[in-house]
Amino acid sequence: MTKIFVATVVLQLVDVGALTLDGDAGPIAEGVTIRQLLNHTSGFQDFYGDFVALFEPYRRNPAYRWELGPRELLTLVKEKPPLFPPGKGWWYSNSNYLMLGLIVEETTGATLRDELRRRIVEPLGLDDTDLPDGPPLGTGVARGYLAPDNPLLPGPGNVDVTDLDVPFYWAGGGIVSTAPNVARFLQALLSGELLPARLGAEMLSTVASDWDESDRYGLGIAKITSLMGQAESPCGPAWGHLGFCAGYTAIALASEGGNRQVVILHNSLLQTEAAWPELGRL
Numbered sequence: 396m397t398k399i400f401v402a403t404v405v406l407q408l409v410d411v412g413a414l415t416l417d418g419d420a421g422p423i424a425e426g427v428t429i430r431q432l433l434n435h436t437s438g439f440q441d442f443y444g445d446f447v448a449l450f451e452p453y454r455r456n457p458a459y460r461w462e463l464g465p466r467e468l469l470t471l472v473k474e475k476p477p478l479f480p481p482g483k484g485w486w487y488s489n490s491n492y493l494m495l496g497l498i499v500e501e502t503t504g505a506t507l508r509d510e511l512r513r514r515i516v517e518p519l520g521l522d523d524t525d526l527p528d529g530p531p532l533g534t535g536v537a538r539g540y541l542a543p544d545n546p547l548l549p550g551p552g553n554v555d556v557t558d559l560d561v562p563f564y565w566a567g568g569g570i571v572s573t574a575p576n577v578a579r580f581l582q583a584l585l586s587g588e589l590l591p592a593r594l595g596a597e598m599l600s601t602v603a604s605d606w607d608e609s610d611r612y613g614l615g616i617a618k619i620t621s622l623m624g625q626a627e628s629p630c631g632p633a634w635g636h637l638g639f640c641a642g643y644t645a646i647a648l649a650s651e652g653g654n655r656q657v658v659i660l661h662n663s664l665l666q667t668e669a670a671w672p673e674l675g676r677l
Contacts, residue, residue: 396577396636396647397526397570398492401507402433402615403584404514405495406594413502416597423469423501424494427481432491432498433614434602438477439490442468443563450547450641453559457548460560465497468563487606489567492615496566507566519583524572529560536571539642540663547641553663556642568640577647578656581635585653599634599651609637619648630655639664 408414409429416430424432424439431437443449452459463471472490479486496507503510508526516524541547541554548554562569572580583589590598601611601618609617613634620632635648644664649656 396638396645397564397566397568398615399584399636399647400511400515400570400580401492401495401499401566402598403589404499404507404510405429405433406590406598406614407514408499408502410591410594414498420494420498421501423497429495429498430614431481432495434485434612435487435491435604436482436485436602437488437491438479438481438484438486439472439488439494440475440478440486441488442472442475442490442493444475447546449563453548457559461562463563465493465565468493469497485602485604485612487604487612489564492567493565499566511570515580515589519579519588521572521576521580524570524576524580526565526570529562537643537660537662539640541642542663545664559641561641564640568638574658574660577658578649581647581649581656581658582653585634585649585651633657 405414406416409416414429417428419425420427420429420432424437427437427439432439468490472493478484499507499510505513508528511526515521536557538555538557541550541556543550543552543554545554548556585595587595598614598616599618601613604610604612604617606612606617609619610621610632611618615636616634617636618632618634630650632651633648634651635646638645638647642662642664644661646657646659648658
């Protein structure tokens with residue numbers, strides 16, 4: 396769900412003329428547009444490729460510290476051939492948001508963390524929301540677990556992965572928050588507090604996706620009429636995002652006008668569809 400926050404900052408920069416939605420994204424993502432990065436139609440492959448292989452250093456040493464920063468990850472992205480010409484397909488790729496985070500920093504001269512604070516966190520009073528520089532250590536943090544038979548960090552019992560140093564999530568999934576903060580953010584975003592009407596409409600302008608979790612995808616936000624094949628919501632289509640990372644699953648959805656929100660955290664990585672009917676009944 397970090398992607399919705401980052402997309403909002405990008406669209407705010409579009410609003411003031413610092414970025415152009417349908418112009419070339421510049422040297423960081425040359426040949427594609429900001430829109431194509433936002434809605435995953437750029438064709439860029441994911442920088443990590445095989446997610447299981449990405450965790451190989453942590454299997455050797457759970458205290459492993461990641462040495463590659465966003466710029467080094469960008470190099471890895473550009474070494475991979477595109478999956479399709481820009482605008483000619485759809486593929487969910489965290490590389491798009493890696494690039495958008497770097498574009499925000501290049502455009503503003505500030506860190507992505509500071510721009511998120513200045514433009515969203517502080518105006519909305521989201522005191523429990525941050526994009527931390529390292530593991531989200533501290534009191535009150537939900538512990539995240541992987542099952543014993545998981546392929547990332549197998550162990551004899553549930554594996555606590557809360558303190559893993561996984562900075563590669565960053566602009567694609569690095570925000571730490573609480574359910575009330577995320578609900579407030581969705582309410583503000585979809586009711587027009589954070590974007591002017593024309594850009595709010597652009598954000599909800601969708602393309603067809605082949606993502607299991609959504610029917611269509613807008614600019615950093617998904618449109619969902621049914622969750623993983625479950626019955627449609629009596630509230631109509633929902634807007635928001637699902638998030639999956641090592642040890643955590645999150646669902647953050649709201650009605651189109653933002654007046655209804657639901658935010659769910661499960662402190663494990665849900666790996667089968669068997670758990671979805673239970674969550675769907677909440």
